[in-house]
Amino acid sequence: MSIAEKAPDDVLVSEHLSNHKSTGKKATSLLLSFVPWSIVAGLLWAGIFVKPSAQVETVVPPPIDKRDKIYGVSTIATDLIWLAGNYGKILRSDDGGSSWVRQITDTRKHLQDISAWDSQRAVAVGNGGIVLVTEDGGNSWSEIEVPKSEIANKLIRVHAYEGGEAWAVGEVGMILSTTDYGKTWRRMREEEDIIMNDLIKLGDRRIFVVGEYGRMFRSDDNGKTWQDFDTDSQSSLTAIDFRTRQHGVIVGLDGVILTTTDAGQSWRLTESKDSGNTEHLMDVQWSGDINRWISVGNKGKWMTFSSELNAYEAGNLSKTDLSSHTELALVQGGMIAVGANVGYLDFKTDEFTTLGNDRQ
């Protein structure tokens, strides 16, 4: 240490300054004595009111959440796909399923099926007899009052036909139809304690309806009168399709397959040991592309069979994904299956890719 320093004590303070200063000092020390208290008080205040903050990021869920169930699908042309599912969910894709737009509906009821007349007009049906229609491509969906039962009203499937006609079926033997793009609906058959699962209209007048316990109904006068058939199946029938006016297939629970070659006059039951599948089948369609019938069902099962019904093939869409599917729609080169998930099956590669579950 080279530079000597004077301690402040060495400075003499003159008397008159001292008086003046001591008042100031008193004030300072008074002020200073408050400081510790204010520090304590400030900390106490902080202790009571400061909470660790949490940032709640807004998470945008994927269009099809893993908890979603999509029950119905409808396609127009190759790229436009409409989906309907639980809690009033309706999704539309205009690019073959690559991207999805969620459409706003006012209901939280589960929608079971959707069917489109064209790219603008469509109808969706579901639990509690809900019927929603759109005329603007799904930008707005409006609920339509339909005839209801006092017992149960779940509508299960709907099919749109040319000229604004559509048919819907559901619980308590419900068969509804419209001819004005869904604006008004008429009940086409009296109540009965049976669940109607699917329907098809062939030509101008003929209609087939399939339902619980292997039962089937046919009308040849556009729904005015109905004939009631018991098929050879004890299991419920879930879906029906025709590839020509003569050739049709019905599928059902426990892997039931019924076929007709005489325009539905008679139906032949295929034993599950022949088809190789006992799981529930929920939907069936004829694919002209691969010249085979295609069916999907529970636990990830899908099967195809030839028009002559002599070559059955049953398999799983994916080895580990055993999601059940309720409907299928044919698209370019493959099909879309909907249910516990939504996926595209490429007929060439047999590869199943799930759609719509990426976070956006």
Added chain:
Amino acid sequence: MIVKFARLCVRYRKIALTLVLAVTAMMSFFAQRIEVKTVFEDLQPASHPYIQTHERFKQTFGGTNIVTFMIEAKEGDIFQMPVLEKIQKITQGLLKIDAINEFQIYSIAGKKLKEVRASTEGIESRPYMWPNLPKNAEEIEALKQAVLRNPLVYGPYVSEDLTSTLVTVDFFDDLLDYNLAYEQAYNLIEQVQDDSVEIRLVGNPILYGWVNHFLPETVNLVLAALAIFLLLLFVMNRTWRGTLLPLISGAISAIWALGVAKMCGIHFDPLVVVIAMLITARAVSHSVQMITRFHEEIDKFDGQRKVCSKVAARRTLAGLLRPGLLGIATDAGCVAVVAISPIPLLQKLVVLAVVWVSTVAVSSVILTPVMLSWIKKPRSYAHGLNLDLLLIRPFLNICVSVVATRVRYLVVGVAVLLFLVCGYYSLQLKVGDANPGSPILWTDARYNQDSAAINRQFPGADRMFVVVGGERSNQAKDVEVLDTMLRFQRYMEAQKEIGGTLSIADILPAVNMTLREGNSRYSELGENSLVNGELMYMFENAAEPGDLDRFVDVDRSNAAVTLFFGDRQGKTIRTAIARINQFIEENPEVQQAKIHLAGGVIGVIAAVNEVILSGQIQSIALALFILVIMCIVVYRSSIAGMFFMVPVVLSNLVTFAFMAWQNIGMNINTVPVAALGIGLGVDYALYICDRIKSEHQLGKSPLEAISISLHCAGRGVLVTALVLIASVYVWLFSSLRFQAEMGMLIGLWLTVSALSALFLMPALAYIFKPTFIFGNTQRRRSTGESPELIAGAMA
């Protein structure tokens, strides 16, 4: 009065010593019986609403002691005979583990996980492979299909790639012994594990079992720290008394404290062993102050008078009783305020710590001088290496020079800078765990590796449950309530750290679908509460009584939603809680059936995290309050309070900043250390300032007084700091990451306290000349000595 007391103590030194020894003997009887264990329940702030929910429902909806085994096939999937056999062996072996709740074993080889199927009479449920394993390849394939079909098993209990499965089990909390559970669980794994499988194990009992597993190592580290401590004391103090007396003080304090703790029924948590070190450090520090002062008093005897240890001891006691007791009282008071925390562990710790700190008054402040009075040759030394000359005095001279020159302003400047920088960093301190895995163990520890593996394969091993419902019975059957639960689950699952959720609302649609011939269009809740009640009834009928208990209570008024968390990080938990609250806010209809937060491990941690931050700040505030009060009582000045706040606040800020920088979260394990650290930082400064004050009163100039103080009290500070810091760093080699980090923290904290006592406090005292130290300085005149002379004279 102080002088009288000191005289009494030394005159009746035999009685005093006998008394202390008698009490010590009695206390050691209790102390050696103290239980060393960790009790997770002790962490729960009982008054917090989450904990109340947790306590009410933990028996059925899942407690904090769930243990999870993961059996992982090394090649292929688990659906092969050798692996299935091991799953069964583990599941059956669980029954041999003590305190296990056999009704809470979930495994594909147990009877609680079941497949629900339709049958001719309605529905039936059957276990996957209980009591027997599949017999052939077809049955294995059937088992695999059954697993794949059930979303309540495939995903939560069997991983999506099918290579691993979980076996989870809960314990009866009141019967559970962590060590035993840990041992038995790992024994079970030992018996089963071979080349075909990897078995991983996590859960609170296992974690705390690991802590106990390292107890011998902890004891070794304590011994190593002790050895270093003794060696350094011996080297620096150069006398056996200077080595052994601090040791005796520390030991007596420890024995008394543990004895009292045992009498109060408090157990000793191995995780707080670092705190024990910290308090022992205080005992040692006081004792070293006594010894240093004793030597100084001995040195005062000139050649003519006979050197008398008794007189020196009496003067030592008289001189240091005030700062010693003030230091101890402040420490004890500041520690005591931590008891405002609602966490029982902290409250118990406070009792232990306050007793411990208070005993230092006897063991160090009184006993050390009393024992010193017996010293026969007070001027003899045990070895010739004089570090006082080589190291300590030169260093203390630097301290004096700093005060004497303008460098003192630099010191204050650095301190201010440190305040600002550390204050800023302290704000980044994370509340809750800062990393995935347990912060108690190192990342590469087996437990954390296992935990990471399980969280990779499964939705998450750590659970939180929220309770949806209210007082009205059958409320959990309402469609609105069930529907709200489903929406809530969907909402919560959007947070990516939440791997999945589970509730009765997930079960009922599956039952409904089964009743509707397996038609997946009916995979939905019943239309009304009647139907839902029926679905519950059907499920329970097909299963066993009690199978629904983990989802809904007996009168169906409350239902649980279990959330599976991939990690326990503070941020994850806070986000989840905030999202739950947001959901409640956005869904006012929830009011009918309230969502009650929150149980399970994560619920408890959430509650703890919510109270520790505010608790910590309040503790600091109250500790400073106590400090100010003490200063008013002793120095009749509240400015003194502010003066002594400086080292306390500084060491806390530095510690917090360090924690933030090292990514050490403020969690339930670190909070005791941080909390108790608040109060323990002040006594170094007290010794220094008190000495300055008394020297100044004897007529020395401020600088002289400071110099004398630094060379006497400062020597004690320096010696204890060096010795303690060196021994604390032994903890860096601990297998418990927590202990290593806390060792680092305490080392840092001791360093800051010591440095601020040696450099900052004298500088501040000299610059501001506070009245409580120097009286009214204007009336005094300088004695005219130059600072250099003083510094030189002391050297």
